[in-house]
Amino acid sequence: MPKPRGNTIPNLNVGELIRGQQRKQRITHAVLARRIKRNQSVIKRMFNSSSIQTYLVWELSVALKHNFFADLSQQLDVATEGKLEKQTTELDELKAEYIRMKEERDYLRKAVDLLSK
16 A cells, blocks of 8 residues: 555644635735745645645745744644653753763762872
């Protein structure tokens, strides 16, 4: 069975996300197409697609002066129920503990050196 192409993530439609911002700002397809230096047909095709290439999302973010990556990040956080943020926090705590243990090791080495003299 062939691997599915495009967006396989339920409830994620990047084209709809961008279309919503375009409507909110009342920008026509023609204006948006000129801003990203593409044909109107490309704009229409993107909006009908549930996934869009990263460089196009970047260009559309600049053209519409809206950070679509932040929107996607929020959706990712909701989808993972904040588990990614929790893992990042735990990693930061482990890094801090590692640094404290290295300092403690260095102090113990100094104490052993002093006692051996």
